[in-house]
Amino acid sequence: MTLFCSRILLAVLLAGAAFLPAHAQKVGLVLSGGGAKGLAHIGVLKQLEKNHIPIDYIVGTSMGAVVGGMYAAGYSPQEIEQIVLSPEFQNWTSGEPLESKTFNFLTAEPSPSALRLGIAIDSTFQARISTNLVNDLNLNLALARLLAPASASAQYDFDKLFVPFRCMASEVFTRQVVEQKKGALSDAIRNSMSFPLAFRPIRNLDGKYYYDGAVYDNFPTGTMKKTFTPDIIIGVNVGDVAMKKYPKNDDALLGSTVAFLGTSVADTLSVGKDGIYIQPDLEGMGVGDFDRVKDFIAEGDTAARRSMDKIKQRIGRRVDSTDLQKRRLAFQALAPKPRFIEVRVNGLRPDQNEYAARFFRRSGRDYSLDDIEEGYYRLASDDFFKNIYPRIRYDAERKGYIFSVDARRNNNVSTEAGFVLSNRPIDNLYFGLEYRYLRRLLYTASADVSLGRFYNGAHGSFRINVPARLPYFIEPEVTYNQWDFQNTGGVLGRNVLNTQVRQQDTKLGAQLGISPNYRSRLLLDVATFVTKDEYTNSSEINSADVLDATVFRGATAALRLARNTLNRKQYATSGHRFVYTLRGVTGLSTYTPGSTAQQDGSSRRHEWLQFRATVERYFGFKKERHAWGYFAELMVSSQGTFSNYRSSQTTAPVFAPLPDSRTLFMDAYRSSRYAAVGLRYTQPFLNKLEWRTEVFVHVNAQPLRQGDLQVAVRQSGFDRPRLTASTGLIFQSPVGPVALQGRFYDDASERFGIYGHLGYLLFRSRALE
Secondary structure, eight states: OHHHHHHHHHHHHHHHHTTOHHHHOOEEEEEOOOGGGGGHHHHHHHHHHHTTOOOOEEEEETHHHHHHHHHHTTOOHHHHHHHHHSHHHHHHHHOOOOGGGOOOSSOOOOOSOSEEEEEEEOTTOOEEEOOOOOOOHHHHHHHHHHHHHHHHHTTTBGGGSSSOEEEEEEETTTTEEEEEOBSOHHHHHHHHTOOTTTSOOOBOTTSOBOEEGGGTOSSOHHHHHHHHOOSEEEEEOOSOSSOOSOOSSHHHHHHHHHHHHTSOOOOTTTTOTTSEEEOOOOTTOOTTOTTOHHHHHHHHHHHHHHTHHHHHHHOOOOOOHHHHHHHHHHHHHTSOOOOEEEEEEESSOHHHHHHHHTTOOOSSSSBOHHHHHHHHHHHHTSGGGOSEEEEEEEETTTTEEEEEEEEOOOOSEEEEEEEEEESSSOOEEEEEEEEEEESSSEEEEEEEEEEESSEEEEEEEEEEEEOSSSOEEEEEEEEEEEEEGGGGOOSSSOOGGGTSOEEEEEEEEEEEEEOSSSSSEEEEEEEEEEEEEEEOSOSOOOTTOOOEEEEEEEEEEEEEEEEEOOSSSSSOOSEEEEEEEEEEEEEEEEEEOOTTOSSOOEEEEEEEEEEEEEEEEEEEETTTTEEEEEEEEEEEEOOOOOSSHHHHHHTSOBOOOSTTGGGSOOGGGBOSEEEEEEEEEEEEEETTEEEEEEEEEEEEBSOEEEOGGGOEEEOSSBOOOEEEEEEEEEEEETTEEEEEEEEEEEETTEEEEEEEEESOOOOOOOTTO
16 A cells, blocks of 8 residues: 555656656757857747746857857847957957057068068077967957956856856867866857967966867757756757868868868757757858847847747747846846056066066056956067967956966067069069067067069168067168169159169168057158269260269258058058157258250259148048048148259159059159149959049249259249149059059159059158158
8 A cells, every 4th residue: 555655656756757847847058169150049048038048058169169169258148249240340350450459669660571571580490480370469358358257256167157158169179079167258168269371279277278069069969968967958050060062172172171070060860859959041151250240140040039939849938028137137237347456577587577477568557358358468468478378367365357468479570572563564583581589678680672674672670679668669771772763664654854864772770669659650860861863954965975863962850750550661551640740951962964965064053942742641432441641741841952853853752642643753753842632432343352442733943944054943832733643453462452443643744643562662762761
């Protein structure tokens, strides 16, 4: 009887248990990796919350770890959506430099280099070549900022987050899956998204390096079952389960193959017989399409709605929206106040760490978040410290956050190479070499050379950087330039006066650069120089004639205030640039007449002051795809005339609005006093292909004309306004722009023309510019 009653009681209990899951169910959410496709997880989260579906545990990999980790940190699906829709998100994923965080203290003048290769040489003279991965500076700081409060609230235990969370990574050297459950949430997520050949792995506090969790487990349902043992699993997979078709070209095949082989294949049945498997339809959308945020979220939203009836049928428990928001706000309220009490730099020699730490300044007793960001990007602007990783950790005893930077020496040797190919004979090769040595100060020695028919040049310098309270640098340098317009003349009836010109200059001096805020910089340039211009004053010349020559020796000093945040070295579409230069010149010119001269040899003393101001800025519209820009330049100089008209023109400042302007010698574009304004418009067509149109107007004041005996005569008033325009296609290739443009110059020697080039058409300025 007792046995019979016991059996009846057990049956009743078992029968009752069948009706309890609706109240006791625990739901685990598994989010796979898939690059940009992982943004679809946001749409799924939006639908789950909208329909009051509980989420008790989250396990994520790669992009699934990013979205899942932010949700576990207390961000709502709507807040996550706003974050990824922000313009800043595109900078995080692309690695594009931020205009507001561009620092010119260390930035050199743009060179025509298309390739920069970094080499790290240690004390044993072993070399390590740096690989070019996605620039993760913006991403790393964003993750640290967004997730530091939640990590502190949870006391660096992922079980204590708003939603208990696990983040998957891979230990490729031991071929193991790593389940991350403690520490800084930003570190764990960053480890989980270190996809090989894309994002570099970070050095963890234990000295280990982890890679993307997708390498071994892209759909971590096993970890969910083992760690949290939920009653039911909702699994969202945005990774491919099979390659459905071969890509059409080799590049796409290579990229797809790397992505496919670099991730494990999802087991669609691993959610269990009662689980819910969701696979958003992302056909035609790639792992790198981060600009299609809305499309991915919409597809995730659609996939979740299609599965919602099944979800509601299998999950009877519901979560009240008001209660959920109260719990979320309560968790967020646990976060300590954002007070930064210390900055640390680790990973280098003690004196090198000290040098790096001086990039951070505090505006009060403690560091503000702006102070932290400013110092971080200042440090990153130095090529020596490209590989830096930020951490934000709360010190409970001191009641403040500590910002630390794990720094590694990037490269102490850099080599540069570039070239220009053109439909005109202005082809050029460029090579550069730079060596950096850091102890308490950073020393940089550099040299470069340009070789071509039109332009040849060489430059060498030695720079000492001092990150003091008022940062400054000292840089002795030597420069040699040579331009030969003879080798570019004679095409389509060019005027002989403007093609029989050769110029060269040598400059030996030093620069002192000061940058109070590391953004703009004030430069004092002091130097001695020698310029030599060879030319003719006659429109008739034969091969036996000897050119006139003017040699100008002297000294110059200049103050230059400059700022440059342009996104490209040439054909920019965003950012701004200004350069204001006040220069004084003194020297002696010596004129040696040639066979066509009408004057005797002579010497003249010259002294003058000149001021030049150049400003350009670009504005994006229509989702930043189109860009308008304006340009303005003013030149005011007290420069007098030289021995004759041609020598006065060869030493005059040049207005060069178009890339090929410097390769043409045009009298109407050479004047000691002029003003110019211009507009630029860029319209994109296909990926990296743009249509660019530029229009400029400039006016010369008190222009020169040639008088009797070839002397220069200065006229009064203003010359007529002159128009310059160009339009054509620009393609941004990996080795520089490919341009094909028609252009118009308002000069007697040059009117309409078509020019094309591959590479950066950039030349070093003359000694007195």
